[in-house]
Amino acid sequence: xxxxxxxxxxxxxxxxxxxxxxxxxxxxxxxxxxxxxxxxxxxxxxxxxxxxxxxxxxxxxxxxxxxxxxxxxxxxxxxxxxxxxxxxxxxxxxxxxxxxxxxxxxxxxxxxxxxxxxxxxxxxxxxxxxxxxxxxxxxxxxxxxxxxxxxxxxxxxxxxxxxxxxxxxxxxxxxxxxxxxxxxxxxxxxxx
Numbered sequence: 001x002x003x004x005x006x007x008x009x010x011x012x013x014x015x016x017x018x019x020x021x022x023x024x025x026x027x028x029x030x031x032x033x034x035x036x037x038x039x040x041x042x043x044x045x046x047x048x049x050x051x052x053x054x055x056x057x058x059x060x061x062x063x064x065x066x067x068x069x070x071x072x073x074x075x076x077x078x079x080x081x082x083x084x085x086x087x088x089x090x091x092x093x094x095x096x097x098x099x100x101x102x103x104x105x106x107x108x109x110x111x112x113x114x115x116x117x118x119x120x121x122x123x124x125x126x127x128x129x130x131x132x133x134x135x136x137x138x139x140x141x142x143x144x145x146x147x148x149x150x151x152x153x154x155x156x157x158x159x160x161x162x163x164x165x166x167x168x169x170x171x172x173x174x175x176x177x178x179x180x181x182x183x184x185x186x187x188x189x190x191x192x
Contacts, residue, residue, distance in 0.1 A: 020161055026154035027119040030133065033158040034116070039133045043111045045104065048130040055110045055125070060103050068095050126150060 014035045017028075024032070033039045048055055068091040076084020114121040115131060125131045126145040133150070134142035135157060143153040 024159075025119065026151040027122055029154040029158040030122075030150070031116050033154075034133075038136055038158065040136055040139075041112070041115075042132040042134070043108050044130045044132065045107065047128060048111060048125075049103065049107055053128060053130065055107060055114060055130075057106070057110070060106055064095060064099055068092060122150075 012035075014032070017032060017035075020032075030039065034041055047053065049061070050056060051058070068088065072084050072088035072091060074084075075087050111125065111131065115125050116122070122131075129144075129146040132142060132144040132148075133153070134140075141157065142148075143150050
């Protein structure tokens with residue numbers, strides 16, 4: 001009996017980057033640290049999810065609400081206003097429960113794609129003030145856009161070998177991160 005030839009396992013982003021060469025740009029250091037779990041990457045929803053932001057999508061924010069209104073109005077006109085009102089209340093209830101999570105997930109995906117897609121995308125989001133990062137092992141060390149110097153942060157805390165840790169190295173990057181509870185200052189914790 002013939003068996004199909006097994007497909008090769010696709011490379012992970014970290015495998016595609018390859019081993020450290022020592023001449024990585026700060027943007028590459030941040031991307032590598034994100035893949036290794038050394039930093040938490042924060043998105044500031046109040047800044048990024050509004051008109052004028054480079055990752056804002058009006059269709060995702062207003063499209064579902066317009067659809068709820070249209071379906072309810074259509075049902076109210078073609079059936080009865082009682083049915084239209086009941087449908088509106090039911091759809092609005094579920095829409096307001098589920099839509100914010102869906103919009104947040106889509107926005108975060110666009111932010112990560114833009115931030116790590118190119119250094120220009122990272123700099124644009126940083127200038128808007130919509131992203132921040134903090135060390136996974138020491139949440140008190142953070143860098144927030146637009147005022148923080150992300151290049152200095154990368155060179156100071158992230159310019160270390162991936163696996164080579166000297167004995168007694170007191171770096172906060174020794175092990176995989178743990179998740180931290182949401183911050184009290186209103187910033188959105190990282191979504192993983």
